[in-house]
Amino acid sequence: MRRAVKMTAVAASAVLALSAAGCGGKKASTGGGGGGDSKKIVKVGLAYDVGGRGDKSFNDAAYAGLQKVQSELKLDIKDIEAKEGESDNDKIQRLQLLAQSGYNPVIAVGFAYAGALGKVAPKFPTTKFAIIDDNTVQQPNVADLLFAENEGSYLVGAAAAKKSKTGHIGFIGGVATPLIKKFEVGYTAGAKKVNPNIKVDAKYISQPPDFGGFKDPAKGKTIAQGMYDQGADVIYAAAGLSGTGSLQAAAGAKKWFIGVDSDQYQTAAADEKPYVLTSMLKRIDTAVFNFVKGVGENQFQKGDQRFTLKNDGVDYSKSNPTALGDLPSTIDDLKQQIVSGKITPPEK
Amino acid sequence: MIANLLAKSYARTAVAALVALVFAIVVTSIVLSVSGFNPPSTFQAMFDFGKEPDSVVNTVNRAAAYYLSALAVAIGFRMNLFNIGVDGQYRLAAMLAAAAGGAWALPPGLRQVVIILVAVVVGGAWAGIAAILKVTRGVSEVISTIMLNFIGTGVIAFLLSPNRLAAKVAGSNNIGTKPIGSSGRVPGISYPGSDLKIYGLVLLAVLAGLGFWFVINRTRFGFDLRATGLSQSAAVASGVDAKRMVVIAMVLSGAVAGLVGMPQLLGGSYSYSLDFPTGIGFTGIGIALLGRNNPVGIAFASLLWAFLDQSSQILEFNDIPKEIVAITQAAVLLSVVVVYEIVNRVGRRMDQRRVAAELGEAAA
Structure with a gap:
């Protein structure tokens, strides 16, 4: 019950923030040349994890x-x-x-x-902090930005199972961390919902602490080729940059590919586009946008902020309607059931 | 005066290192100028940031890990063994020691000792595999230790799973061993002006350095080790069991490698998780080279390395690529080898001249 209230509150605040964003946009466009001076300068600090750790699209999404x-x-x-x-x-x-140099807000990516944040946040009570993909730090000046990757993956899993003719689909994870396993679990559950007998082949490119699996397109390609050869006809790659290799393999084998984090149909090469069935969207950009905007307008919110299907924090893309065909009717139905709470995709 | 200075071998090493450092600074300055940055102000910013109390603490902590790692590499080097596997050895050792420390609630004092012992045994055993392969099958330790790094990564990944040695933290995407309770931790040392603590086990690095010096220079084993390193056939001829030496040196190297993660584990993170520092084993190779496998030299080299790593953080803050520091480090490493050779030759020539002069005087 309390959780439900919280969720609604979060959803409501997200909507508010988005509508506020709309207003702001209008103001800026009507304000003309003079608008520039009235803009408040916000100093934003962004602390990334080790370059290789966390895939490229992940860090870039925060910056976007x-x-x-x-x-x-x-x-x-x-x-x-x-x-x-x-x-x-x-x-x-x-x-x-x-924080000392006056950056406020400060975003910890990863x-x-x-x-570290647990120790630093209390020392700078007036600085607002955000951390992505974690909610173990609960402080009055920390926002915990979390994503329901399993929900989005559930939908693309259902799409994969529905689209598959062989009854055999694949999952490629970048690095075998608990976070990426969440993608796999959601994907498998979604696929089984549509076809209980489906065979899901799951492979990871590397094991931690080797985080190279997020930036190895060659291996992403080899593994995908192997899966397609063994009869899989749809592959979901949650592997950052390595996924681009899997997409190449899909185009080569003329089979289906599902992207991750951002809409990979948009970034695919022209000859690869037809094979991108859909993408699981993890809106880190939206989360960062809302957070920074909130701080800029003195509407900071502490604590957990979950980005789910309900508030469009995760979703699936419909940019390739020819490939999707009549799938959206089924998937949107499942989406509705998750949003209303009838279905709860597993997390692990 | 210079002749006297260069007569001592440690003085030669020091002069070579200083010349190499100056050369590296010159190279870095050129790179900075070419990229459109002001070298003096860049170095000033690095120095100012590096001497802040927080930076000093982090530099010392970082240097302790580098020191132990380089020491482990140096033990092998002294015997012409190239242990590239320090990285895998310390990670596996830290992981299993962390798991043991989290699981066994022993009384304070004993608990720390047991954790460190587990690390030492695991590190030694992992390196021992390479040693046994070398003496029984003639497998080059360069190849086997590199491969053992990969196998070690696989073993850690296998064990670091919730139904094995790991405990999942609710709400976090991290995964790690069960945290070591307060009775197994080692208190830190305060440093004025900083809230951060110097890890208590930094002293362990100092002890390891003293032990290294003593064993290598003051024991029969150390003599055999150095003799085997200089000429294996000569050592064998004089009755040294070369195979036994390979096994002992390799296991010893691995045991010291096992210590690398200890200051961090017992002083800061208390658990082996996905964000435990990696790659220190490879840094150690460079530092051992720079310090010329000498415990004092390695101490200076690891402090320099840690200082450069630490102060590089301010570069990015000033929009200067922090890779500049990697150039400095590479330049130091490359030039120190060359400069050492030159200084050595000059020193030798001076020795010859001096001896010749003394002989001449005596003859006259």
Whole structure:
């Protein structure tokens, strides 16, 4: 019950933030030349995890969110990357450096910052912090941005099972971390919902602490080829940059591919586009956008902010209608059932 | 005066290192100028940031791990063994030690000792595999230790799962071993002006350095080790069991590698999780080279390395690519090898001249 209230509150605030965004946009366009001066300058600090850790599209999505805000608020962005072999103390110092230098809000991109943020946030009570993919830090000045990757994956899993003629589909994970396993579990559950007898082949490119699996298109291609050869005809790749290799394999085998995080139909090469069935959308950009905008307009919200199907924080893309055909009717029905709480996709 | 200075071998090493550092700074300055940055202000910013209390603490902590890692590599180097597997050895050791420390609630004092022992045994055993392969099958330790790094990664990934040695943290996407309770932790040392603590086990690095010096220079084993390193056939001829030496040196190297993660584990993170530092084993190879496998040299080298790594953080803050520091580090490494050789030759020539002069005087 309490959870439901919270969810509604979050959803409502998201809607408010979005409508506020709409207003802001109008103001900026009607304000003309003079509008620039009245814009408030927000100094945003972004602390990334080690370059390879966390796939490229993930970090870039956070930055894309900031660029979207830039059209409405004047931003002074400072982004710093972690160093290999560093400890929590280095992360503490990085966050402190940003906070001390007047960056407010400060966004910690990735769960690895949880320990450090827990120690830094109380020291800078007036600075607003956000952390992506973690909610172990509960402080009055910390927003925890979480995504229901399993919900979005459930929908694309259903799409895959519906589209498959062989009754055999594949999943390629970048690195075998709990986070990526959440994608796999949701995908498998969605597929089984549509076809209980479906065969789901799951493979991971690398094991932690080797995070190279997020940026290895060659391996993404080889694994996908192997799966297609063995009879899979739809593959969902939650593998960051490596997924681009899997897409190449799909185009080569003339079979289906499902993208992740951002709409990969948009970024695919022309000859690959027809094979992108859909993409699971994880709106990190929206989350960052809402957060920064909220802080800029003094509407900071602490605690958990879950980005789910309900508030469009996750979704599936419909940019390739020829490929999808009549699938959206089934998937949208499932989506409705998840939103209304009839179906709860598993997390692990 | 210079002749006297270069007569001592440690002085030669020091001069070579200083010259290499100056050379590296020159190279870095050129790169900075070409890329459109101001070298003096860049170095100033690095230095200012590096001497802040928080930076000092992080530098010392980082240097301790580098030091242990380089020491482990140096033990092998002293015997012409190239242990590239320090990385896998310390990660596997830290992971299993963390799991043991989290699971066994022993009384304080004993608990820390047991955790460290587990790390030492695991590190030694993992390196021992490479040693046994070398003495029984002639497998080059370069190949086997690299491969054992990959196998180690696989083993850690297999064990770091909720139904094996890991405990899932609710609400987090991280996964790690069960945290070590307060009775198994090692308190940190405060540093004025910083809220961060210097890991208590930094002292372990100092002890390891003293132990290394003593064993290599003051024991029969150390003599055999150095002799085998200089000429295996000569050592065998004088009665050294070369195979036994390979196994002992390799296991010892792995045991020290096992210590690499300990200051961090017992002083800061208390659990082995996905964000435990990686790659220190490879950094150690470079530092051992820079420190010329000498415990004092390695100490300076690891402090320099840690300082550069630490102060590079401010570069990104000033919109200067932090890879600049990697250039400095690479330049130091490359030039120190060359410069050492040159300084050595000059020193030798001076020795010859001096001896010749003394002989000449005596003859006259």
